[in-house]
Amino acid sequence: MFTRLKKKIAGSRNGFIRQLDELFTGRKEISPELLEDIEEILVMADMGISTVEQITSRLQGEVGRGELSSMEALKTRLKEQIKAIFIESAGAQKVEDREEKPLVILVVGVNGVGKTTTIAKLAWRFKQEGKKVMLVAADTFRAAAVEQLEKWGDMLAVDVIRQESGADPSAVAYDGIEAAIAKGVDVVIIDTAGRLHTQVNLMKELEKIRRVIGKKLPGAPHETMLVLDSTTGQNALSQAKTFCEATDVTGIVLTKLDGTAKGGIVASIAHEMKIPVKYIGIGEHMEDLRPFDPDQFIDALFDQ
Numbered sequence: 001m002f003t004r005l006k007k008k009i010a011g012s013r014n015g016f017i018r019q020l021d022e023l024f025t026g027r028k029e030i031s032p033e034l035l036e037d038i039e040e041i042l043v044m045a046d047m048g049i050s051t052v053e054q055i056t057s058r059l060q061g062e063v064g065r066g067e068l069s070s071m072e073a074l075k076t077r078l079k080e081q082i083k084a085i086f087i088e089s090a091g092a093q094k095v096e097d098r099e100e101k102p103l104v105i106l107v108v109g110v111n112g113v114g115k116t117t118t119i120a121k122l123a124w125r126f127k128q129e130g131k132k133v134m135l136v137a138a139d140t141f142r143a144a145a146v147e148q149l150e151k152w153g154d155m156l157a158v159d160v161i162r163q164e165s166g167a168d169p170s171a172v173a174y175d176g177i178e179a180a181i182a183k184g185v186d187v188v189i190i191d192t193a194g195r196l197h198t199q200v201n202l203m204k205e206l207e208k209i210r211r212v213i214g215k216k217l218p219g220a221p222h223e224t225m226l227v228l229d230s231t232t233g234q235n236a237l238s239q240a241k242t243f244c245e246a247t248d249v250t251g252i253v254l255t256k257l258d259g260t261a262k263g264g265i266v267a268s269i270a271h272e273m274k275i276p277v278k279y280i281g282i283g284e285h286m287e288d289l290r291p292f293d294p295d296q297f298i299d300a301l302f303d304q
């Protein structure tokens, strides 16, 4: 599993991590210029300026106090600083460990980020754990979206609740919760359209879905997962801000980390949103959705 993760995020490892390594091997002393160069590489890797400033100012402090005497020590501290950012934003309960039944997961995010595929992968994970899963096609805006979810439902042998395209998403969500309760389902995953028309409309649509779900099953949705495409870089961050203002996001899924050399976006999102990154997507296979593990991720990134 670790080897596959390493292989899948090779883009970032051969990208900004290699640049850092070249910097560390090419320089003899820890100078202000070296710290500036590190800063530049991290910013270019989509880590975001405020995140990078936090990291380098801490490193600067340690250098100033004479606590970092070798390049190796500096590299280790850099790794630890990035890991600390992930850990600061984590802390929330794992989705898999939640005990609500049915556990209702609402999946939001703009078109094309990987919501529907992520839902299929989540369904596969829960099924592996022996749980009964149901999918709800509340992305009623495009007929193809409903068909795509149904196709996954067939492949995974999971029920999909749908209505005709153009139906009210909250009505489909309501049907879904009702069916899930009736059938004794363990996990319900709701796909949404996530049109970024206007902030107000997005908010209204998501709030209506939530309200309707909560009416049928108090406390639901238990998780609202925002899916972001890591290849869109800082754009993903601005989407995160929009969605977090519009609704109560409890976790983030960062997809397509196999398709970027700028894995720094994970740290940027974790640091600026203060919402845990719960899963990462590293490919098209079912096993390519992984619960986000900061230690493992950092090791896979830095270990050559």
Ligand SMILES: Nc1nc2c(ncn2[C@@H]2O[C@H](COP(=O)(O)OP(=O)(O)O)[C@@H](O)[C@H]2O)c(=O)[nH]1
Residues within 6 Å of the ligand: 109, 110, 111, 112, 113, 114, 115, 116, 117, 118, 255, 256, 257, 258, 259, 280, 281, 282, 283, 284, 288
């Ligand atoms: N390489 C890669 N592709 C992904 C990943 N997640 C999703 N995709 C692809 O992204 C495209 C859009 O996904 P889709 O689930 O339809 O996005 P949606 O519009 O948000 O529902 C599809 O071609 C997926 O196969 C990932 O982690 N890695």
Ligand SMILES: [Mg+2]
Residues within 6 Å of the ligand: 115, 116, 117, 139, 145, 148, 191
């Ligand atoms: Mg979709």
